[in-house]
Amino acid sequence: MLEIRNLHARIGDKEILKGLTLTVKDGEVAAIMGPNGSGKSTLSYVVSGREGYEVTAGEVFLNGENILDMPADERAAKGLFLAFQYPVEIPGVTTMTFLKAAMNSQRKHRGEAELSTPDFMKRVRTASDKLGVAQDMLRRALNVGFSGGEKKRMEVLQMTLLDPKFGILDETDSGLDIDALRVVAEGVNALRGDGRGFLVITHYQRLLEYIKPDSVHVMAAGRIVKSGGPELAHELEANGYRDYIGQAA
Amino acid sequence: MSATVTRIKSEAEASLESAFAVARESLPGQAKVQALRDEAAALFACNGLPTRRVEAWHYTDLRAAMRTMLPLAQPPGKALIAKAGAALAPAAEGQVRAVLIDGYFIDELSVGLITSDITMRPLDVTLAEGDRVAIEILSTPNLGRGDAALALNTAFMQGGVEIDVEPGYHAALPVELIQINSADKPSAIFSRSMVRAGAGSKFTLLERHISLGTEAVQKNDALVLFTSGRSQVEHVFVRERAPDSQTHVHSLLLNVWEDVKLNSFALVEGGGLLRRQIFARFESERAELSLSGSTLLRGKDHADTTLVVDHANPHNSSREYFKHIVDGSATGVFQGKIIVAPHAQKTEGMMKSQTILTGVDAAMYNKPELEIFADDVTCGHGATVGALDPVQLFYAMSRGLPRADAETLLLEAFAGDAIDRVADESLRDMLIARVRSWLQRRAMS
Numbered sequence: 001m002l003e004i005r006n007l008h009a010r011i012g013d014k015e016i017l018k019g020l021t022l023t024v025k026d027g028e029v030a031a032i033m034g035p036n037g038s039g040k041s042t043l044s045y046v047v048s049g050r051e052g053y054e055v056t057a058g059e060v061f062l063n064g065e066n067i068l069d070m071p072a073d074e075r076a077a078k079g080l081f082l083a084f085q086y087p088v089e090i091p092g093v094t095t096m097t098f099l100k101a102a103m104n105s106q107r108k109h110r111g112e113a114e115l116s117t118p119d120f121m122k123r124v125r126t127a128s129d130k131l132g133v134a135q136d137m138l139r140r141a142l143n144v145g146f147s148g149g150e151k152k153r154m155e156v157l158q159m160t161l162l163d164p165k166f167g168i169l170d171e172t173d174s175g176l177d178i179d180a181l182r183v184v185a186e187g188v189n190a191l192r193g194d195g196r197g198f199l200v201i202t203h204y205q206r207l208l209e210y211i212k213p214d215s216v217h218v219m220a221a222g223r224i225v226k227s228g229g230p231e232l233a234h235e236l237e238a239n240g241y242r243d244y245i246g247q248a249a
Numbered sequence: 250m251s252a253t254v255t256r257i258k259s260e261a262e263a264s265l266e267s268a269f270a271v272a273r274e275s276l277p278g279q280a281k282v283q284a285l286r287d288e289a290a291a292l293f294a295c296n297g298l299p300t301r302r303v304e305a306w307h308y309t310d311l312r313a314a315m316r317t318m319l320p321l322a323q324p325p326g327k328a329l330i331a332k333a334g335a336a337l338a339p340a341a342e343g344q345v346r347a348v349l350i351d352g353y354f355i356d357e358l359s360v361g362l363i364t365s366d367i368t369m370r371p372l373d374v375t376l377a378e379g380d381r382v383a384i385e386i387l388s389t390p391n392l393g394r395g396d397a398a399l400a401l402n403t404a405f406m407q408g409g410v411e412i413d414v415e416p417g418y419h420a421a422l423p424v425e426l427i428q429i430n431s432a433d434k435p436s437a438i439f440s441r442s443m444v445r446a447g448a449g450s451k452f453t454l455l456e457r458h459i460s461l462g463t464e465a466v467q468k469n470d471a472l473v474l475f476t477s478g479r480s481q482v483e484h485v486f487v488r489e490r491a492p493d494s495q496t497h498v499h500s501l502l503l504n505v506w507e508d509v510k511l512n513s514f515a516l517v518e519g520g521g522l523l524r525r526q527i528f529a530r531f532e533s534e535r536a537e538l539s540l541s542g543s544t545l546l547r548g549k550d551h552a553d554t555t556l557v558v559d560h561a562n563p564h565n566s567s568r569e570y571f572k573h574i575v576d577g578s579a580t581g582v583f584q585g586k587i588i589v590a591p592h593a594q595k596t597e598g599m600m601k602s603q604t605i606l607t608g609v610d611a612a613m614y615n616k617p618e619l620e621i622f623a624d625d626v627t628c629g630h631g632a633t634v635g636a637l638d639p640v641q642l643f644y645a646m647s648r649g650l651p652r653a654d655a656e657t658l659l660l661e662a663f664a665g666d667a668i669d670r671v672a673d674e675s676l677r678d679m680l681i682a683r684v685r686s687w688l689q690r691r692a693m694s
């Protein structure tokens with residue numbers, strides 16, 4: 001369960017999150033929609049522990065534990081995963097090497113033994129087959145020269161392998177062709193259940209056809225300004241954000 | 250010149266001059282070699298140790314770093330030779346290995362003195378015999394002229410080794426040149442070695458510099474690498490971490506002849522002060538020269554890489570690619586000068602220096618220079634200095650890597666990028682392993 005209470009965060013003098021409150025229960029898929037620049041990615045970064053933001057008020061609990069003082073790696077080891085809106089290129093580090101380092105770091109943090117190479121390879125092969133990630137991509141430097149869609153698939157592959165308790169997906173649908181969208185959504189749906197929660201940030205109703213949300217929230221100017229069921233996404237698709245923009249300012 | 254500048258000699262400079270006067274008679278070599286020594290000593294007497302006022306030494310003040318001269322190193326005794334031998338892994342079957350201790354060639358530890366394809370002998374023998382061609386090559390009349398530190402090496406040179414690879418010979422295993430500093434008492438080392446690649450030969454030369462003790466050492470060594478036409482040489486230089494008490498000037502002198510492929514890579518692990526200067530000259534046409542390296546500095550290390558690549562002839566290409574990681578309050582220097590002579594058309598020269606500063610008080614000085622006198626050339630240079638990318642760091646941490654591990658992963662990739670230029674796979678693995686263990690030590694401190 002992810003609980004965000006009255007979260008205020010700023011970069012320098014600029015306040016971006018202005019008292020955001022949102023709870024996503026175990027097993028729930030919550031969607032956030034909102035205009036460009038409303039602070040959706042900022043929210044995902046602050047929750048996952050990126051440095052450079054000053055949290056001036058509020059709390060974030062992951063499964064009852066306040067995570068705001070933890071560095072990003074500790075939050076990850078506690079089961080938080082962020083699929084980036086813009087996945088980062090890591091030149092010189094093969095995808096395989098990176099995946100292994102990530103999985104073993106989390107295991108180490110949880111006091112589990114390192115994966116044996118065959119076990120690791122098996123997991124990677126199973127997951128990448130399911131997500132249609134070619135083996136030769138795993139030997140290339142992570143995200144370097146990957147197409148937009150390939151990068152997004154790679155995010156979902158990482159999420160699958162790291163098996164988080166809570167996933168934040170920041171516009172994972174953007175840049176995907178129709179087939180890829182289905183594959184990625186299936187990847188996410190496969191992880192639903194077992195009490196895993198998701199926060200899905202998107203601009204398009206289309207993704208929500210594949211990943212059916214339990215709740216939909218409208219974010220504007222750093223706050224949640226409206227919450228509702230799946231029907232809210234349809235309403236936004238039809239009318240846009242004009243009803244909410246004035247309200248937030 | 251209208252004005253004479255009178256310098257006051259430092260204690261070290263005065264000692265070096267009088268040490269030369271004393272040693273002159275006993276240093277190896279006949280009249281021709283002695284003339285070279287005298288000429289070099291005269292140049293040194295005139296210039297003294299390089300200071301910041303010498304343009305090529307602007308960021309490394311050798312005079313300030315060498316206040317006094319340490320006693321000249323003596324040939325090592327049996328116990329020392331045994332100790333050094335124990336520190337070395339046994340040579341592989343068929344491997345050729347030359348070992349120097351404190352600059353002196355050590356017969357007992359060297360392997361494959363004379364095979365049918367590679368000949369190795371103490372340089373003192375070459376100097377004493379005075380073979381005209383060998384002495385001419387050794388004196389590198391076209392390289393590093395006027396450099397006072399190199400002149401000092403010429404004046405005092407003794408010890409060292411000559412390795413000759415026969416024309417057309419392709420060596421399966423790297424030829425090793427291992428230079429061990431005993432550092433068991435304060436000492437000054439001046440040695441010069443020479444490797445001659447016969448026409449059409451192909452081999453890898455692994456040059457390692459190792460320190461055993463921690464006593465102060467002033468080391469000034471030079472390697473002349475003479476590549477005859479169509480030879481293909483890969484030179485891998487490893488300067489293992491030295492004690493902070495070490496002051497080391499290393500000159501690499503490269504003659505590049507027609508159709509040569511010469512690839513020289515250096516891993517520098519810091520420690521004390523290191524000035525590595527490479528003087529390269531294209532003597533003919535259609536050669537490819539690659540100079541690259543990864544330099545890892547921490548603590549108060551100072552490491553200076555200075556290149557002078559002289560495109561004295563047309564139709565040659567050079568690539569220079571250097572990576573530096575500067576941690577703690579260390580200082581890195583990269584100076585690269587590419588000279589293109591007026592008739593050296595169709596020259597290609599691309600020089601790059603990239604630095605990641607990880608220390609709060611770390612500093613990096615870059616000075617790339619192009620002196621182009623021909624018009625049909627493709628030359629360029631670029632230098633970047635920055636911190637680790639915070640976005641990459643966050644990305645790795647968000648996947649569960651602790652900060653130190655994330656830094657190590659990114660830094661290894663950064664340094665490894667230059668190591669990728671080494672063709673020999675087992676040497677590449679060795680280099681990456683060394684980088685990894687350097688980074689692990691960094692992460693623990």
Ligand SMILES: Nc1ncnc2c1ncn2[C@@H]1O[C@H](COP(=O)(O)OP(=O)(O)OP(=O)(O)O)[C@@H](O)[C@H]1O
Nearest residue numbers: 011014016034035036037038039040041042043085
């Ligand atoms: N480092 C920064 N410095 C200053 N302003 C920033 C910084 N990062 C983000 N912002 C600003 O914060 C606001 C919110 O940005 P954010 O990326 O969170 O929006 P978003 O809702 O994800 O938008 P989009 O839908 O376009 O992805 C924007 O106005 C943006 O310009």
Ligand SMILES: [Mg+2]
Nearest residue numbers: 040041042085
């Ligand atoms: Mg965004």
